[in-house]
Amino acid sequence: MQDDDFSLFSQAVRGVKPITHDRADTGKPKADRSQVASRRQNATVGTAERTVDGLSDQFVIDVGGDEELYWGRDGVQDSQLRKLKAGQVAFEGSLDLHGMSVEKARETLWAFLAEAARFEVRCVRVTHGKGIRLDGKRPLIKSHVNTWLRQHPQVLGFTSCLPKHGGAGALYVLLKRTMLEGRDE
Template sequence: MPDEPNDDLNLFRQATAGVKRIRADDRADTGKPRASREQIQYKRQQATQAADRIRVDGLSDQFVVDVEPEEFLAWAGNGVQDSQLRKLKSGQIAFDGSIDLHGMTVEKARNLLWDFLAEATRLEVRCVRVTHGKAVRKDGRKPILKSHVNTWLRQHAKVLAFSSCLPRHGGTGSVYVLLRRDMLEGRED
């Protein structure tokens, strides 16, 4: 048994006899200078900052249409079939995730909604529910979050359609959101 390691070493030497060792200075010249650690770190920071700018620009507040507390919301992007929208309105498309934005500031709600939709898209979820509330106010002001959610969902590239929920799922205080799925093929729904 003690001879086996030497036998393996001898076998390896025999198998590699005549092979020339490659040194680090023998590498091919690609014509591009190697990036320093500082350059790589700078590029990473720039990429992170660019993603943050896209997030804020992705859901704009420049033009928000005020909606009534009990108003039924429904919207479909180009290419969404009427039958799909009818199924969504009637709750026939099951939702696989839900988020509640009650009582949040507009900025916090926007960030959480963006993250929620990004995660649902990453997981290839077909339909989610977003609860925005109705905010029926004595002073007569319109519901702020409901109006913003109505605007944001129309702007989001992955949102195909949305509709106010059935009463058992939150009624006009929530919406079903139909999302675009890109990666899965062969689905029939």
């Protein structure tokens, strides 16, 4: 019976040539390490003093990767912020800033908040990541988002999410609504 199996296998693979190398060709060119390092450096280096739609980087509040964030504009009720922190205010939109340069994150965040305001959205989630860095420095995107949201006129407050929504790597952001509900807190 073993001879039958061997002869069947031999017939099935007749004419097949053995592979001469053991590396797969993914079709993707190898990453140029110097180019990757250059891109990384450019993503972290700010260009002079730039502001986009009023969001400034002149003073950035450094925060730790696992640090919980909590902020409310003057006049916003503590009870609203406690509900936000407890996840009791449903978020209606979500934005993920992972892997973006600081400039791209700023532009994307501004456009996202403008869109949320246009649709009278009350709460959104912004995922910035914890930014755990090998060089031991503070997380860039998280620190910048923390600073930018405090400057944005539509933001009433924000707090780190519950673990199921990203924990210290994401924020619930409470936004002003003007037309549907009248005046906000």
